[in-house]
Amino acid sequence: MRVKINVTGIVQGVGFRPFVYRIAVRNSLAGYVRNRGDAGVEILLEGSEQSVQSFLRDLKEKKPPLAQMHNVITTKLAGKNEHEKFTITKSSEKAEFSGSVIPPDIAICHECLQELRDPKDPRYDYFFITCTNCGPRFTIIERLPYDRENTTMREFPMCGFCQKEYADPLNRRFHAQTVACPDCGPKVYLTTRDGELIQHGDPVREAGRLLSEGAILAIKGYGGFHVAASATKEKPLTTLRKAKHRRAKPFAIMARSLEAAKSFAEVNSKEKALLNSYARPIVLLNKSSEYCLSPLVAPDLHDVGVMLPYSGLHYMLFDRVDDAAFVMTSANPPNQPIVKDNDEALKTLGGTVDYFLFHNRKIAYRCDDSVLRVHGTRQSFIRRSRGYAPAPLMLKEKAKRCVVGLGGELNNTSCVLLANKAFISQHLGDVENVETRAFLQEATNHLIRLTNSHVDAVACDLHPKFTTTNLARELAEANGWQLVQVQHHHAHVAALMMEHAVDEIVGITCDGYGYGVDGEAWGGEILLCTRESAGFKRLAHLEKQLLLGGDAATRYPLRIAAGMLSKKVNVEPWLMQNSGHLPHGETEAKLMLNQLQKRVGITDTTSCGRVLDAVAAVLGVCYERTYEGEPAMKLESAALKGKDALNLKPIINGNVLDTTQMLHAIFENIGKVSTADLAYSAHAYLAKGLSSLAVEKALEHGVKNVGFSGGAACNQILAEIMRRTVEAAGLKFLVHEAIPAGDGGVSFGQAVVGGFFEF
Ligand SMILES: [Zn+2]
Ligand SMILES: [Zn+2]
Ligand SMILES: [Zn+2]
Numbered sequence: 001m002r003v004k005i006n007v008t009g010i011v012q013g014v015g016f017r018p019f020v021y022r023i024a025v026r027n028s029l030a031g032y033v034r035n036r037g038d039a040g041v042e043i044l045l046e047g048s049e050q051s052v053q054s055f056l057r058d059l060k061e062k063k064p065p066l067a068q069m070h071n072v073i074t075t076k077l078a079g080k081n082e083h084e085k086f087t088i089t090k091s092s093e094k095a096e097f098s099g100s101v102i103p104p105d106i107a108i109c110h111e112c113l114q115e116l117r118d119p120k121d122p123r124y125d126y127f128f129i130t131c132t133n134c135g136p137r138f139t140i141i142e143r144l145p146y147d148r149e150n151t152t153m154r155e156f157p158m159c160g161f162c163q164k165e166y167a168d169p170l171n172r173r174f175h176a177q178t179v180a181c182p183d184c185g186p187k188v189y190l191t192t193r194d195g196e197l198i199q200h201g202d203p204v205r206e207a208g209r210l211l212s213e214g215a216i217l218a219i220k221g222y223g224g225f226h227v228a229a230s231a232t233k234e235k236p237l238t239t240l241r242k243a244k245h246r247r248a249k250p251f252a253i254m255a256r257s258l259e260a261a262k263s264f265a266e267v268n269s270k271e272k273a274l275l276n277s278y279a280r281p282i283v284l285l286n287k288s289s290e291y292c293l294s295p296l297v298a299p300d301l302h303d304v305g306v307m308l309p310y311s312g313l314h315y316m317l318f319d320r321v322d323d324a325a326f327v328m329t330s331a332n333p334p335n336q337p338i339v340k341d342n343d344e345a346l347k348t349l350g351g352t353v354d355y356f357l358f359h360n361r362k363i364a365y366r367c368d369d370s371v372l373r374v375h376g377t378r379q380s381f382i383r384r385s386r387g388y389a390p391a392p393l394m395l396k397e398k399a400k401r402c403v404v405g406l407g408g409e410l411n412n413t414s415c416v417l418l419a420n421k422a423f424i425s426q427h428l429g430d431v432e433n434v435e436t437r438a439f440l441q442e443a444t445n446h447l448i449r450l451t452n453s454h455v456d457a458v459a460c461d462l463h464p465k466f467t468t469t470n471l472a473r474e475l476a477e478a479n480g481w482q483l484v485q486v487q488h489h490h491a492h493v494a495a496l497m498m499e500h501a502v503d504e505i506v507g508i509t510c511d512g513y514g515y516g517v518d519g520e521a522w523g524g525e526i527l528l529c530t531r532e533s534a535g536f537k538r539l540a541h542l543e544k545q546l547l548l549g550g551d552a553a554t555r556y557p558l559r560i561a562a563g564m565l566s567k568k569v570n571v572e573p574w575l576m577q578n579s580g581h582l583p584h585g586e587t588e589a590k591l592m593l594n595q596l597q598k599r600v601g602i603t604d605t606t607s608c609g610r611v612l613d614a615v616a617a618v619l620g621v622c623y624e625r626t627y628e629g630e631p632a633m634k635l636e637s638a639a640l641k642g643k644d645a646l647n648l649k650p651i652i653n654g655n656v657l658d659t660t661q662m663l664h665a666i667f668e669n670i671g672k673v674s675t676a677d678l679a680y681s682a683h684a685y686l687a688k689g690l691s692s693l694a695v696e697k698a699l700e701h702g703v704k705n706v707g708f709s710g711g712a713a714c715n716q717i718l719a720e721i722m723r724r725t726v727e728a729a730g731l732k733f734l735v736h737e738a739i740p741a742g743d744g745g746v747s748f749g750q751a752v753v754g755g756f757f758e759f
Pocket of ligand 3: 488492511512513514710711742743
């Protein structure tokens with residue numbers, strides 16, 4: 001019999017054709033297997049019916065670990081057999097199926113790591129050793145099908161030895177597109193900050209030695225450059241903080257091994273599994289009592305972002321030094337995407353670093369490291385990027401149309417929703433300027449092409465002035481796509497609904513800012529969302545508070561604290577006493593008092609983030625937000641050492657949770673109760689208040705699910721207290737596990753509203 005089989009899913013770049021070859025030969029079948037231009041694989045089989053059945057069983061049961069099969073379409077063919085044996089043939093450009101995609105980058109596998117360390121192996125010490133089961137994919141593929149000439153490996157023709165392995169069906173590198181060796185593959189080299197070559201026989205280990213001695217290096221990896229430094233020496237970290245204008249933002253670190261990570265951080269079994277997974281994300285680990293890294297790594301936080309080496313190069317960096325870890329932070333200039341090209345690196349990083357560790361393979365698509373945190377046994381994405389993107393989130397049902405979501409403004413991603421798959425892009429950063437807009441556009445187009453999607457609609461935020469909103473309008477106009485505008489918090493809750501396949505939910509969304517349907521600043525909302533309408537009902541929210549000086553209040557939380565306290569007390573003495581924490585001191589404090597009195601230069605917000613900021617300022621935990629979420633993150637770190645000493649009863653007026661009296665109670669107890677206990681009490685108040693309000697509303701509307709979304713849902717204390725309240729009421733409590741709770745999940749939520757909900 002003759003059959004044609006088309007397989008969709010993640011089947012290119014995961015050793016799928018070699019696998020098909022092996023099971024075809026084992027089952028005595030003739031024919032061919034080839035990659036297609038739509039990221040799928042096409043198989044032709046000729047042989048007995050029994051052999052074909054046995055082949056199909058093997059296909060399902062023995063697939064390579066990294067492959068994901070979404071559809072297996074089998075068609076019987078008429079005609080005579082034409083093939084004498086089974087072969088892997090030249091790829092076809094054909095692209096009629098949609099929804100397949102290439103795999104994410106994959107960390108070095110166990111076998112390759114062993115070869116890297118084996119002096120008898122031809123790839124001994126080769127920094128970019130890879131095989132069919134590991135290595136970069138997403139970041140080197142320019143177009144489909146996944147053949148070497150369509151990747152940035154095309155500049156490195158295989159040598160005889162590599163070619164032989166590539167052609168050997170019994171070899172692990174049979175048809176591995178990234179196969180290379182010291183003779184034919186990419187080369188690594190060390191330069192000065194000006195790009196002058198430094199002759200050295202072992203540039204990677206020399207780089208490790210320089211780091212250990214206190215130098216700052218830019219190191220080119222798979223998806224972009226890292227800026228690296230010692231994690232224990234103060235001097236390079238101080239220099240780095242100054243040069244990067246990052247006074248306090250935590251630096252991620254790379255530990256040499258799991259054991260090394262355990263010497264300064266606590267690692268539970270879930271965290272261990274994540275650290276070791278082939279995605280190798282950064283995992284936020286609690287600092288242990290033996291924490292021995294510099295306080296400059298993650299100042300005033302209880303945790304530190306740790307990842308393990310994910311390429312041969314990373315392992316080799318640690319070979320000749322004793323360091324347990326190095327700082328390895330994404331090299332991105334302020335408000336720019338991560339640096340990926342060598343010239344660009346010299347230009348933008350030359351002033352910061354002492355040396356460059358370059359390699360000469362181009363990066364096709366940039367991709368930052370992913371960041372996760374673990375709450376109990378649940379994973380919570382802070383950033384979903386390398387190792388995960390562009391693998392799809394599989395949904396329980398199919399969308400009515402294909403929708404592209406462009407996200408919001410900060411920490412953005414884009415998303416292509418196609419049938420029952422949501423392809424979420426790598427982390428794109430803050431989309432506010434020309435460079436980041438171009439990156440968003442490029443990454444989104446790439447995703448549409450890779451998945452062979454035919455887009456019907458484009459979804460974006462409600463904010464009239466966001467760069468993403470403007471881009472969505474242009475795309476809708478140019479392509480005849482329908483434009484769907486989705487309120488920010490509605491997108492958060494819709495994302496949660498579809499992640500858990502529920503039809504209705506009362507969603508609590510807490511974050512810094514989202515443009516409300518009334519044009520005001522929202523961020524502490526309780527929404528009722530159902531599948532029946534494209535809209536939602538705002539059931540309740542936090543009390544409106546004054547933002548003294550608009551954006552300045554977001555930067556300096558003393559401003560929001562002053563606005564809140566002024567409702568209860570004369571804030572003048574307190575503000576004057578603390579005016580040293582304002583950039584313009586007493587003058588600024590006086591101006592603020594004047595503004596408060598005359599009610600000018602003030603806007604309203606219901607943001608939960610701003611209330612946490614105010615608590616942080618009142619407690620002296622943080623006076624300036626130098627990175628997104630800083631005051632709230634530091635407040636959580638402080639609270640984790642405390643308990644609910646005040647045990648405040650939530651004050652609910654109608655559909656509004658009072659926050660003024662809470663802050664006032666904190667204020668009154670300073671000096672009497674520890675800062676940690678006060679910080680915890682503030683969390684407990686907000687969590688209890690919001691969740692009991694949500695429970696009340698859910699019961700009123702007969703809804704069984706209460707969810708928690710938005711950036712503040714990464715906060716462990718808030719999430720745990722809410723969970724207890726909601727579950728105690730016999731309702732289900734839902735949080736994000738597969739996508740970020742923060743704004744990295746907004747593009748998916750927008751696409752969900754456009755693709756699933758009724759209009
Ligand atoms: Zn490998
Ligand atoms: Zn070679
Ligand atoms: Zn948000």
